[in-house]
Amino acid sequence: MGLSAEDERAASPGDEEWPEAEKAEKLARGAALKWASGVFYRPEKLERLGQYRSREMQRNSSIQSRLKSTVQSYLEGVSAGLEQLRSAAQEVQSMCQDLGAARWALLDTADHFHGLQQMRALMAEHVQLASVVQVLPQLFSVQEVFSHTLQLLHGQQLLEAHAELMMMEHLRDDILSQLHLHGLSNAQATVLSYFSGLQELNETLAKQLWDIVGSSLRLVHEDPVLFVTAVRVIEREEKIDDTLLLEATFLPPGRPKGWRQKFYHVLQETITGAHFQAPRMDSEGPGLARHLAALQKGIVSELRVVKDLMVQCVPAHYNILSVCTATFHQALSSHLQDILREDLDKQALFLLLEWALRVYHSPEMMGHPDLLPEVDVSALGPLMPPELTDQTERKYVVKVKASVLEWMQRTLEVEFKEWFREEEPETDHQGFFQSALPVIVMQMLKENIQVASLITESLQQKVYNMALEELEAFLGRLREALVQCGKEHQNDRSIPKYYMSYLLATLNNNLALSSSVSSLHPNTACREVPSSLRAAFDRTQKKACQLLLEELLLDLQPLCLQLHSxxxxxxxxxxxxxxxxxxxxxxxxxxxxxxxxxxxxxxxxxxxxxxxxxxxxxxxxxxxxxxxxxxxxxxxxxxxxxxxxxxxxxxxxxxxxxxxxxxxxxxxxxxxxxxxxxxxxxxxxxxxxxxxxxxxxxxxxxxxxxxxxxxxxxxxxxxxxxxxxxxxxxxxxxxxxxxxxxxxxxxxxxxxx
Known part of the structure; x- marks a missing residue:
C-alpha cells in the first residue's frame, strides 16, 4: 500500500524550504472539502460526481499548462541576464589592463616635467623684467607728472589734469596688482610711498569739484562749461569704480571713490544750507510769514534753474530734477518740524498749516506752471506727516481755545456791567429785549471755524468741536453769573434796577444762541449738536425762568399767606x-x-x-x-x-x-x-x-x-x-x-x- 498524500508531504525535503507552499496547500484542501460538503450533502447529488471530476481535471490541466509556460519564460530571462553579466565582466577586466599600462607610461615621463617647470619660472621672470623695462621711463617721470598735474589743477584745466592723474593711478595700480598676484605684499608699501603724491592730487581735484558742485546753481547761469567739466570728471571716476568692482580681483587703495554719490551729497548740503538755516527770530511772530515767503520764492526760482538749465548739463540717469525736488521736500519737512518745536502763537501755527497743506501744493509753489509737469511732489509723501499735522492742529485749537475763552470772559463781564445801568436793555424791531451778546459770541466762533476751513476739514471739525465745548462752558459761567446777580438782587431788590428786563433779555439771548448753533458749521452733514450742549441751553433757560418766578413769588408771598384763612x-x-x-x-x-x-x-x-x-x-x-x-x-x-x-x-x-x-x-x-x-x-x-x-x-x-x-x-x-x-x-x-x-x-x- 503506497504512502498517503500527507505522508508524502511530510517526507518531502522541500517543506523546509517552502513553508508557505504547505500552508497554501492546506488552505486549498480545506476550501475544497468545504465546497464538496456543500455540493454533495444529499445522496442524489452523488450521481453527478463523474461530471465534477472530469471538469476539475480539465481545470487542473489548464492551470498546470499556464504554470509551465510562466516558468519557461522566467528561465529564458534569467539565462539572457547571466550572458550580459559575463560580457560586462570581460570588458571591465580589459579596461583595468589598459589603465595599468597608462599609469606605467606616465611614471616614465614624470622626470621630463621638472625641466618644463624651471622653464616656466624663467619665462615668468622674463615677462616681469620686460614689463619693468617698459614702465621705467614712466616711473622716472612720476614726480614731473605730479608737478605738471598740480599746475593744471591750479589753472582749472580739470580734464587734462584728470587724464594725467588717471595715467599715474593706472601705473601705480598695475604695479600693485602684479605684486598682489605674486604674493609680494611687503613691496606694496614702497610703491605706495613712491606714489604718495597721488593722494594730494586727488584731494585737490576733489576740493575743486565740490566747490564747483556747491556753486552749480550759479554756474549753470554764468559758466556752464566748468560745471559740465566737473560732471565729466565725476563720470570718468564712476566708470573706473564700476570696472574695478566688476573684476573683483584686486581693489587699489582709495577705491571705490564714489564721487557720484558725493556729488549728490554736496548738492543736497548746498540746497539745505542755503535756505534752511534761518535764525531763530524768523520762526516766531511776524517774521515767520516773511521767512515762508522767502522760502517759497527761492525754492521755485531754483527749481526753475534746475529744470531749464542744470538738466541739460548732466547725464539723464542723474535724474537731477527729481533729486533736487526730493531734497527741497525733505529739507522743508525737517525745517518745519524744527520750527514747530518752538512755542508758537496762534497766528504762526495757522501760517505753518496753511503753507504746508495748501500753499505748498498750489500753483504759487510746487504746482507752478513753470515747473509742471516735470516737478511732481505727490509721490514724495506729505510735507507734514499725518501725526504731525494732527498734533499741530491740536496745538492751534488749544491756542484758539485760550483766545476764545478770554474773549468770552470779557464779553460776559461787559454783559453784566450793563445790567447795573440805569437803562433797560435794547430791543429788536419786535420789541423783544436783547443784547449784543449772541451776535458777539456767534460771530467770534463762526469766524474761527471759517478760518480753520481754509486749511483742512479735520481742523475745521476740531475748531467746531472746541467752539461747542467753549459755548457750553460759557453757558455754565453765564448761569453762575445769573445766580450771583440773583443773590445781590435778593439783598436789595432795587439793584439792579431793570433786573427782570435783563433776565428776559438773557432768555432771548439763550434762544438766539440755541437757534444759531446749527449754522456754525458750513457743512450741514457735520452740524450735530451734542446733547450736553442742548442740556446746557436748557439749564440756562431754566435758571433764568427760576429767577423770574422767584421774583413773582416774592410779590405773591404776602397775598398767599392770607389765603384759606x-x-x-x-x-x-x-x-x-x-x-x-x-x-x-x-x-x-x-x-x-x-x-x-x-x-x-x-x-x-x-x-x-x-x-x-x-x-x-x-x-x-x-x-x-x-x-x-x-x-x-x-x-x-x-x-x-x-x-x-x-x-x-x-x-x-x-x-x-x-x-x-x-x-x-x-x-x-x-x-x-x-x-x-x-x-x-x-x-x-x-x-x-x-x-x-x-x-x-x-x-x-x-x-x-x-x-x-x-x-x-x-x-x-x-x-x-x-x-x-x-x-x-x-x-x-x-x-x-x-x-x-x-x-x-x-x-x-x-x-x-
Missing amino acids: RKWLSGSQLISSMCEVIDKYAKDFSRVRRPIFMLLLMETELVVASQYLRALMQKKVVCKSEEERSQLCARLLLDATQLRELFCGLGLDQSQQSLEAVFALQELICLKDPALLSLEVLGFITKYPDVSDEHISTLLDIRGDVSKEVRHMVLDMMAQHPQVMPESYRPIFSTILVPMPELPFCLRKGKCA
Missing part, C-alpha cells in the same frame, strides 16, 4: 390782587419770544396753583359744619374760576393748566356722602398720581366730617391702588409738603392721652 373765607379781594400781580408779570414776560413766553406762562400758572394748594394744605380752615363746607367749596370754585379765566385770557389753554387740581379738590370736599369718598379719591389719585396719603388725609381733615373708619377705608384703598406717573405728567402735589401733626402735650413718660 377765616378772613379769606368770609370774602376778600386776595385773588383779584393776585391776578393783578400775575397780569403785571405776564405783560413783562411778553417781552420774550413766543416759545419762552408760553413756557413762563405755564410755569407761572403751576407756581400759582402750587402756592394755592400749599396754602390749603396748611389747614387754616377746618370745616365744622356742612354750611362751612359749602362756603369753602364756593370760595374755592370762585378763586379757581377767576384764576383759570385769567390764564386763559393770557393765552394758556385750559387743558394745560394745573388749576384743574383745585376744581378736583373742591369736588372732593363738596361730596355730601362721606361713604363715597373712596370712589371719589380713587378717581382723584388716578388723575393726579403724585398725591400722597398725607395730602388726602389733610383734605379729609379739612372736610371735618370723616370718621376713622372712612379714613382707614380711603387710605387702605390708596394702598391697594399704587399709581405710576406717566412721562408727560406735570407733578404738582409732589412739590407740596404737608406739615407734620403736632404731638399732644404729655405730663409724664408713658402713653399720651
Whole structure:
C-alpha cells in the first residue's frame, strides 16, 4: 500500500524550504472539502460526481499548462541576464589592463616635467623684467607728472589734469596688482610711498569739484562749461569704480571713490544750507510769514534753474530734477518740524498749516506752471506727516481755545456791567429785549471755524468741536453769573434796577444762541449738536425762568399767606390782587419770544396753583359744619374760576393748566356722602398720581366730617391702588409738603392721652 498524500508531504525535503507552499496547500484542501460538503450533502447529488471530476481535471490541466509556460519564460530571462553579466565582466577586466599600462607610461615621463617647470619660472621672470623695462621711463617721470598735474589743477584745466592723474593711478595700480598676484605684499608699501603724491592730487581735484558742485546753481547761469567739466570728471571716476568692482580681483587703495554719490551729497548740503538755516527770530511772530515767503520764492526760482538749465548739463540717469525736488521736500519737512518745536502763537501755527497743506501744493509753489509737469511732489509723501499735522492742529485749537475763552470772559463781564445801568436793555424791531451778546459770541466762533476751513476739514471739525465745548462752558459761567446777580438782587431788590428786563433779555439771548448753533458749521452733514450742549441751553433757560418766578413769588408771598384763612373765607379781594400781580408779570414776560413766553406762562400758572394748594394744605380752615363746607367749596370754585379765566385770557389753554387740581379738590370736599369718598379719591389719585396719603388725609381733615373708619377705608384703598406717573405728567402735589401733626402735650413718660 503506497504512502498517503500527507505522508508524502511530510517526507518531502522541500517543506523546509517552502513553508508557505504547505500552508497554501492546506488552505486549498480545506476550501475544497468545504465546497464538496456543500455540493454533495444529499445522496442524489452523488450521481453527478463523474461530471465534477472530469471538469476539475480539465481545470487542473489548464492551470498546470499556464504554470509551465510562466516558468519557461522566467528561465529564458534569467539565462539572457547571466550572458550580459559575463560580457560586462570581460570588458571591465580589459579596461583595468589598459589603465595599468597608462599609469606605467606616465611614471616614465614624470622626470621630463621638472625641466618644463624651471622653464616656466624663467619665462615668468622674463615677462616681469620686460614689463619693468617698459614702465621705467614712466616711473622716472612720476614726480614731473605730479608737478605738471598740480599746475593744471591750479589753472582749472580739470580734464587734462584728470587724464594725467588717471595715467599715474593706472601705473601705480598695475604695479600693485602684479605684486598682489605674486604674493609680494611687503613691496606694496614702497610703491605706495613712491606714489604718495597721488593722494594730494586727488584731494585737490576733489576740493575743486565740490566747490564747483556747491556753486552749480550759479554756474549753470554764468559758466556752464566748468560745471559740465566737473560732471565729466565725476563720470570718468564712476566708470573706473564700476570696472574695478566688476573684476573683483584686486581693489587699489582709495577705491571705490564714489564721487557720484558725493556729488549728490554736496548738492543736497548746498540746497539745505542755503535756505534752511534761518535764525531763530524768523520762526516766531511776524517774521515767520516773511521767512515762508522767502522760502517759497527761492525754492521755485531754483527749481526753475534746475529744470531749464542744470538738466541739460548732466547725464539723464542723474535724474537731477527729481533729486533736487526730493531734497527741497525733505529739507522743508525737517525745517518745519524744527520750527514747530518752538512755542508758537496762534497766528504762526495757522501760517505753518496753511503753507504746508495748501500753499505748498498750489500753483504759487510746487504746482507752478513753470515747473509742471516735470516737478511732481505727490509721490514724495506729505510735507507734514499725518501725526504731525494732527498734533499741530491740536496745538492751534488749544491756542484758539485760550483766545476764545478770554474773549468770552470779557464779553460776559461787559454783559453784566450793563445790567447795573440805569437803562433797560435794547430791543429788536419786535420789541423783544436783547443784547449784543449772541451776535458777539456767534460771530467770534463762526469766524474761527471759517478760518480753520481754509486749511483742512479735520481742523475745521476740531475748531467746531472746541467752539461747542467753549459755548457750553460759557453757558455754565453765564448761569453762575445769573445766580450771583440773583443773590445781590435778593439783598436789595432795587439793584439792579431793570433786573427782570435783563433776565428776559438773557432768555432771548439763550434762544438766539440755541437757534444759531446749527449754522456754525458750513457743512450741514457735520452740524450735530451734542446733547450736553442742548442740556446746557436748557439749564440756562431754566435758571433764568427760576429767577423770574422767584421774583413773582416774592410779590405773591404776602397775598398767599392770607389765603384759606377765616378772613379769606368770609370774602376778600386776595385773588383779584393776585391776578393783578400775575397780569403785571405776564405783560413783562411778553417781552420774550413766543416759545419762552408760553413756557413762563405755564410755569407761572403751576407756581400759582402750587402756592394755592400749599396754602390749603396748611389747614387754616377746618370745616365744622356742612354750611362751612359749602362756603369753602364756593370760595374755592370762585378763586379757581377767576384764576383759570385769567390764564386763559393770557393765552394758556385750559387743558394745560394745573388749576384743574383745585376744581378736583373742591369736588372732593363738596361730596355730601362721606361713604363715597373712596370712589371719589380713587378717581382723584388716578388723575393726579403724585398725591400722597398725607395730602388726602389733610383734605379729609379739612372736610371735618370723616370718621376713622372712612379714613382707614380711603387710605387702605390708596394702598391697594399704587399709581405710576406717566412721562408727560406735570407733578404738582409732589412739590407740596404737608406739615407734620403736632404731638399732644404729655405730663409724664408713658402713653399720651
